[in-house]
Amino acid sequence: ITYKLIDGYTYEITLITYTYTPSAANETRDYLTILWGDKTYSAIKRVSVELLPDDYQKNTYIGRHTFSGPGTYDIIMEDPNRNEGIKNIFDSVNIPFTIKTTIIIDPILGGNSTPVLLNPPIDKAAKGVSFIHNPAAYDPDGDSLSYKLTVCSGQGGESIESFSFPPTSKDFYVNPETGDLVWDSPTETGKYNIAIMIEEWRQGVKIGQITRDIQIEVYETENNP
Numbered sequence: 001i002t003y004k005l006i007d008g009y010t011y012e013i014t015l016i017t018y019t020y021t022p023s024a025a026n027e028t029r030d031y032l033t034i035l036w037g038d039k040t041y042s043a044i045k046r047v048s049v050e051l052l053p054d055d056y057q058k059n060t061y062i063g064r065h066t067f068s069g070p071g072t073y074d075i076i077m078e079d080p081n082r083n084e085g086i087k088n089i090f091d092s093v094n095i096p097f098t099i100k101t102t103i104i105i106d107p108i109l110g111g112n113s114t115p116v117l118l119n120p121p122i123d124k125a126a127k128g129v130s131f132i133h134n135p136a137a138y139d140p141d142g143d144s145l146s147y148k149l150t151v152c153s154g155q156g157g158e159s160i161e162s163f164s165f166p167p168t169s170k171d172f173y174v175n176p177e178t179g180d181l182v183w184d185s186p187t188e189t190g191k192y193n194i195a196i197m198i199e200e201w202r203q204g205v206k207i208g209q210i211t212r213d214i215q216i217e218v219y220e221t222e223n224n225p
Contacts, residue, residue, distance in 0.1 A: 001034075001075055001101040001210060004113035004140075009069060009105060015044065015061040015077055018122050018215075022055055025081070029059065036065050037073030037103075056122055067105060075101045076157045083215065087190040089152065090162035098153040101210045109202055114210050115139040117198075121214040126221045128169070130184040135212050137179055137198055144201040147179040152195045152213055166192045166216075186218040 003013040013034065019026055031043040044063030051057050067073060079097045086092035101114065118136035125131035137145055151159040165172055171184045174196055181196060193215055200208045 001077060001099055002114040002116060003075070003101065003103060005111040006064065008066070010064060010066040011103065012062065012064045013044070013075060013101075015063075015099075017059045017061075017077075017079070018052075018056055018120060019059060020055055020083065021051065021057045026057070026059075029079075032061055032077055032079070034063060034065075035074075035076040035078075036067070037075055038067055038071075040065075052120075052122075058120070070105045070107060073103050073105070074157065075103060078155065078157070082193065083191065085191060086193050086215075087188065088164050088166050088192050089160055092193070095160055095162070096155045097213070098155070098157050099211055099213055100153060100157045102208055104207050106207070109205060109207055112143070112200070112202075112207050113140050114208060115143075115145055115198060115200060117210075117212060121212055123214065123216050125183060125186050125216050125218045126223060126225060127186050127189050127218055129186075129225060130182070131186060131216070131225070132183075133181040133214060133216070134179050135196065135198070139200065141202075143207065145179070146176050146199045146201065147174045148176060148197050148199070149174050149181075150195045150197040150211060152193050153211070163193075166194070181214070183216075189218045189220050191215060191217045 003011045044061045048060045082092045082097045084093035115137040154160040167187045196212045
């Protein structure tokens, strides 16, 4: 979920999800509900669908909201089901998929738009080979960005209790300055869900954060990335 300031306390949010194309659930996702963090919610419309390789599709939703005034607001989207068979989330198909973006409206710090993430949150890794994913974030306002691992979210935007970080032979971390997610290296094949929090800073003050939820599929392969 990213946002940009339109005017005053009015913001336009862009919600991007990646879904499994053959799933019948896609037919019922023309609108998704957004909780604005101020005890209100809206159904925002899907404005485009882009078909991708490997039976994935990119869904883009856009909506606008006017907040009542300064404050900190958690913007949340919750979908009933994650993909089935995620190895680091027990019974994943019955766990909601949730993403959350925090907006801090502060007239002293001025208007703000979130960083934009250019790389898609679906990736492939090879068993036994070091893997790196970078969200390719840039900030249109020129604010500073920092990165850290976080726990994937479920119902109500809360951390998933059954979540665990994936098995690794050596290291699993996010570089706080570059945003590189480094998995050195996967020890088991399968699908894994990972979350990265990207925090936004201005004049040494945190002014917002967004969370990227990534799916990584590990293969047994001779390909050497």
